[in-house]
Amino acid sequence: MEEYRDRTSLVPGDNSCTLRIDPVRREDDGDIYYPAIAGYTFMNAYEEKSGIVSLRVIETVNIHLYVPKVMKEGEATTIRCAVNHTCGSSPPDLQWNKPGQIKKNSVKLEDGSWTEESFLTYIPSSVDDGSDALCTAEYPNIVAKRGKSLNILYGGSGIGKILLPVMIGAIGLLLLLLLLYLYWR
Structure with missing residues (x-):
């Protein structure tokens, strides 16, 4: 288990047997662990009926x-x-x-x-x-x-988004009409 040296520790807490692996690597995906508690014969890593924990590494963060x-x-x-x-x-x-x-x-x-x-x-x-x-x-x-x-x-009702371009267009049209009026006069 050399590949886990310096990457594992127990999570602190009362009665906690949670193993922390940090950092988890892509290569850890699919690894199978046989949890055992030292001194208890009913949880022996070599017994076929022991619980098995499989590690699944997911790289995508949603x-x-x-x-x-x-x-x-x-x-x-x-x-x-x-x-x-x-x-x-x-x-x-x-x-x-x-x-x-x-x-x-x-x-x-x-x-x-x-x-x-x-x-x-x-x-x-x-x-x-x-x-x-x-x-x-x-x-x-x-x-x-x-x-x-x-x-x-914005403007409370969103009218500012529409009103400003309409006003600019109307002023431009009035200026164009004024120029045409002055030109044809």
């Missing part, structure tokens, strides 16, 4: 990013980022590229895995319209990012 389809300028809104992981004692750190108040939450799932959540209370601004809200998940051995475009209505 970031779930929930951004409202439309936001109104100046009205606080919540954006959520969530990732699943398997080590409650070393959760990934979730970070945002937008300013705002951040609340974090860890949820233990029934299968022994965890969901790490980060909620960003964001005040939309028209200057951010069309930009991405980006969530970065930093694990011990990998960094993953996911972004979604922000659709921000």
Whole structure:
């Protein structure tokens, strides 16, 4: 078991026999372990009936990013980022590229895995319209990012998005008509 030297430790805690492997390598995928507790004959690594633990290495990080389809300028809104992981004692750190108040939450799932959540209370601004809200998940051995475009209505009703180009067009048309009038006069 030389390949695990300096990469394994027991997770601290009362009555914890959880083995931590850090860093996990791609080559570890599919390895089979025979858990045994020293001194107990009923859990002998050489017995066929012993429990078996298989290691599955997944390289892809799935970031779930929930951004409202439309936001109104100046009205606080919540954006959520969530990732699943398997080590409650070393959760990934979730970070945002937008300013705002951040609340974090860890949820233990029934299968022994965890969901790490980060909620960003964001005040939309028209200057951010069309930009991405980006969530970065930093694990011990990998960094993953996911972004979604922000659709921000400004002027309260979003009329500013339409009104400004219409006004510019109308002024341009009036200037053209004035020039034509002066030319034909």
